[in-house]
Amino acid sequence: MAYPLTRDIDVLKKHANQIRIHSLKMIAKAKSGHPGGSLSIADICSALMFGVMRHDPRTPRWADRDRFIMSKGHCVPAWYSALAQAGYFPEEELMTLREFGSRLQGHPDCAKLDCIEAASGSLGQGMSIALGMAMAGKMDNADWRVYCAIGDGESQEGQIWEAALAAGKFGVDNLTVVLDNNNGQIDGYVNEVMPLDPIDAKWRSFNWHVIAINGHDMEQILAAFDEAKQTKGRPTLIWAKTIKGQGVSFMANNYTWHGKAPTAEQCEAAVKELSAA
Amino acid sequence: MASVASRQSFGLALAELGESHPNIVVCDADLSKSTMSCHFAEKFPERFFEFGISEANMLGAGAGMALTGKVPFVCSFACFISGRFDTIRISIAYSRANVKIVGTHAGVGIGEDGHSQMGLEDLGLMRSLPGMVVIQPADDIETRQAVKFAAEHQGPVYLRLTRQKLDDVNDSSYEFQVGKGVTLADGSGLTLIATGGTVAHALKAKGLLAARGVDARVVNIHTIKPFDAELIAKCARETGLLMTVEDHSIIGGLGSAVAEVIAEGAPAKLKRWGVLDVFGESGTPEDMYRAHKIDAEGIAETAEQFVANAQG
Known part of the structure; x- marks a missing residue:
């Protein structure tokens, strides 16, 4: 039986908040990882797992499931949290991230964890798999x-x-890609390192349906996935404008938090801030 | 004796298999008339996907199809396939995706197009990937059976094929066994270990060597991985001298695989022969085999010298 989805915005926001808390705790414990992008994609992951995708935690490889590929594989902590919250594996296992012997590899490994669809981590590849x-x-x-x-x-x-x-x-209208436009990468701000503008015109010219949203507004996120589902004959790009490090004041919009683990104290402060939200 | 390019044998075999194997799908990157995937495309247009000149995306999409239960054969020239190594490494190998990668136009044997179109490093790259089966058949019957094996094997396979025609080296009773080398002719003075396009030349070289007093054994290694170390060790013990012959760089391919077996304890002297860490160039396929001395005469001459040096 498929996982019971919800359209309750508060519930979806709570899951997103928990994704952020989990991600930071996991990365802090592992002493390595990518907090900024895990926080920017958290709302999208929550919406997909608990509000949009057809899936069944008891049958991860259910043939009729919807598939999700985290092509930006370094942000997989956010998806691991969503998977654990949905019941694919115990939440305690999240804290084994990046440990020797863990199923939760630093970047996704579908052979170790059957609720992961494909390996990713060499950027640019996951979309071809999708x-x-x-x-x-x-x-x-x-x-x-x-x-x-x-x-x-x-x-x-x-x-x-x-x-x-x-x-x-190929007109794959069953494919929806979310662009997590948080404007941060390891060496700096995306619009300085190698600008992508104009994003919407680029994708439209490739024959995609483009929906621009605030990637932290749950209602806009759900509406965009609904619109994508209704769009026939072409794939949809959801251009999600996001904030790298969203939810944590000292991380927000600071690209240096791309690939740096918070200290135990920083993690505690961040979790406190998120818990109060 | 028939003479068929292994890409042609592949194309016809795949089109035939398409009937009994409904999960087979085929992808090409604007080279279907060269890789010969066009035979399948004509017969099963709804299961053939033209990706245009974008090999990385084709390989990745192949992984996605495989992870969804299809058996994709993704085809291009060996040089362009191996050029997208990172996509093969992560999307296919690490994802354990059941993709059949077909690299045609192997080696200097393609001739006129010159170096940029010659796959010369692909065996070294592909055999370095965990779980990848690497096969280079030597004639028509071996290619057809290797294609069937690839279609039915669960896991990624790399199939290396030639542009040029290959003389038959096996008879009609031949049965392909993955990972098992084939002793085509016995001999006690040295073993010529060949693969793909050089196998028929090695067999002819045996005749030339006999006239010069060297009794050569000829072994065909069609599977580069998993490697038949047992057969190599046996030849090492029985003939003492091993010479590998391949239309590929002598770095990374068959020669290296044999060298690894020798280094780990098989008692023999080894001569690696093939493309000697140089670039290819334009010319006829015959010019190329002659220039690199991997035709029958070149092999015989090199082997004779190797035996003389070993004895002296």
Whole structure:
């Protein structure tokens, strides 16, 4: 039986908040990881897992499930948290992130964890995998959908645009890609390192349906996924404008939190701030 | 004796398998008439996907199809396939995706197009990936059976094929066994270990060597991974001298695989022969095999010298 989804904004916000708290605790315990992008994608992950996707935690490889690929694989802590909250594995296991022997690898490994769809972590690759899944679904006239999260820094990879071109050609309207536009990457701000503007015109010219949203507004997120589902003949890009480090005042909009673990004290302060929200 | 390019044998075999294997899908990157995936495309247009000139995306999409239960054969030239190594490494190998990667136009044997179109490093790259089966068949019957094996094997496979025609080296009773080398001709003076396009040349070289007093054994290694270390060790013990012959860089391919077996204890002297860490160039396929001395005469001459040096 499919997981019971909800449209209750407060419930979805609570899950998102828990994703942020989990992500920070996991990364702090591991003493390495990527907090900024895990926080920016948290609301999207919550909406997908608890409000949008058809899935069943008791049957991870259910043939008719919707698929999700975290192409920006370094942000997988956010998805691990969503998976644990949905019941795919015990929440305690989250704290084994990046430990030797853990199923929760630093970047996704689908052979270790059966609720992960594909390996990612070399940026630019996950969207092609999502495209192939969507094409396979079309071949079988299946009604399941494919979701994929890419980063804005990741969009500097050429393979993203190869996949965008092909998805336009193959008209995979069962594919929805979310661009987490948090404007941060390791070396600086995306619009300085290698600007992507104009984002909407680029994707439209590749024959995509583009929906621009505030990636932290749960109502806008749900509406965008609904619109994507209704869109026929072309794939949808949800251009989610987000804040790197969203929810934690000292991390927000600061790219230096891309790949740096908070100390135990910083984590505590951040969790306190999130818990009060 | 028939002579067929292994890409052609592949294309026809795949189109035939398409009937009994409904999960097979085929992807190409604007080279279907060269890789010969066009035979499948004509017969099963709804299961053929043209990706245009974007090999990385094609390989990744192939992984996605495989993770959804399809058996994709993704095809391009070996050089362009190996150029997208990182996509193969993560999206296919690390994802344990059941993708069949087909790299045609192997080696200097492609001839006129020159170095940029020659796959010369692909065996070294592919065999370094955990779980990847690497096969390079030597003639028509071996290619057809290798294609069937690939279609039915659960896990990623790399198939390396030639542009040029290959003379038959096996008879009609041949049965392909993955990971098992084939002794095509016995001999006691040295073993010529060949793969793919050089196997028929090695067999001819045996005749030339016999006239010069060298009794050569000829072994065909069609599976580069998993590697038949047992057979190599046996040849080492029985003939003492091993010479590998491949249309690939001598760094990373068959020669390296044999060197690893020798280094780990098999008692033999080894001569690695093939493309000697140099770039390819334009010319006819025959010019290329002659220039790199991987045709029958070049192999015989090199082997004779190797035996003389070893004895002296």
